[in-house]
Amino acid sequence: MKNVFASIAVSCALAISGSAYAAGEMGNIDMGSSGAKQAGEAKAGMSHGEIKKVDAAAGKLTIKHGPLENLGMDAMTMVFKVKDPAMISQVKVGDKIDFVAEEVDGALTVTKLQKQ
Incomplete structure (x- = not known):
């Protein structure tokens, strides 16, 4: 027992x-801070760049950008399609931007865009 x-x-x-x-x-x-952390991560996922050329007819932007971490690319100047044609009217040559580029149907495409 x-x-x-x-x-x-x-x-x-x-x-x-x-x-x-x-x-x-x-x-x-x-x-407690998951919302703030997610917002910070979203901003951190954006790349920084400068508009070098706007081709409204083709729906393309030439952007001089820093590293594109989500695509594993170094800093360079290159041409991107835009996901939404309205993005073209938001920017002009010389504008500093934050953006997200992704591969969409085999083409590098700006999917999010914010002027700085």
């Missing part, structure tokens, strides 16, 4: 200490 009570006491002690350990490990997780 003593062994049964001793086994129960040891089992309870182990269960409680395991729960306390797990709760302590969760203490470093920041659950």
Whole structure:
């Protein structure tokens, strides 16, 4: 009978200490700032560039840009299609922009665009 009570006491002690350990490990997780973190990540996912040429007829922009991390490309000047033709009217030569370029149907395409 003593062994049964001793086994129960040891089992309870182990269960409680395991729960306390797990709760302590969760203490470093920041659950409150996920919205701000996502907004920061979205901005961080954008590349920076300067409009060098606007070709409204072809729906293309020539952009001198920094690294395109999502595409694994270094800084250079290149031509991009635009996802939305309305983007063409938002910019002019010399404008500084933040943008996201993705490969769409085999063509590098500006999918998001913001003037700085």
